[in-house]
Amino acid sequence: xxxxxxxxxxxxxxxxxxxxxxxxxxxxxxxxxxxxxxxxxxxxxxxxxxxxxxxxxxxxxxxxxxxxxxxxxxxxxxxxxxxxxxxxxxxxxxxxxxxxxxxxxxxxxxxxxxxxxxxxxxxxxxxxxxxxxxxxxxxxxxx
Numbered sequence: 001x002x003x004x005x006x007x008x009x010x011x012x013x014x015x016x017x018x019x020x021x022x023x024x025x026x027x028x029x030x031x032x033x034x035x036x037x038x039x040x041x042x043x044x045x046x047x048x049x050x051x052x053x054x055x056x057x058x059x060x061x062x063x064x065x066x067x068x069x070x071x072x073x074x075x076x077x078x079x080x081x082x083x084x085x086x087x088x089x090x091x092x093x094x095x096x097x098x099x100x101x102x103x104x105x106x107x108x109x110x111x112x113x114x115x116x117x118x119x120x121x122x123x124x125x126x127x128x129x130x131x132x133x134x135x136x137x138x139x140x141x142x143x
Contacts, residue, residue: 004038049129
């Protein structure tokens with residue numbers, strides 16, 4: 001008997017980044033990680049900055065995609081991620097993540113208005129999550 005899969009679609013404002021059948025996707029939900037399997041109950045959730053982990057039939061992580069924030073819409077046969085930014089982890093360098101973190105920290109230090117502060121805090125959360133994701137990704141690649 002063939003293992004069941006669910007269609008995972010990752011959509012950004014620019015393009016359909018991914019559309020493939022997966023055995024399990026683990027997403028960074030706003031209140032914690034969400035594991036999505038075939039025949040999952042309908043669900044709508046916001047996403048926090050973090051990685052989408054794509055698992056194979058042995059539940060091994062085979063790919064990771066960093067998302068900044070967005071929403072996920074799950075129905076039993078499909079999981080659709082609507083993300084402002086989605087980047088394959090293999091395309092993010094440590095230098096890029098650290099530079100982004102530095103810029104975000106600097107922006108927060110000079111933010112003078114409420115709006116500027118909110119934007120800087122949001123960017124800092126995304127940069128911190130990206131840096132942590134790069135650390136985890138590199139450990140996984142070495143181990």
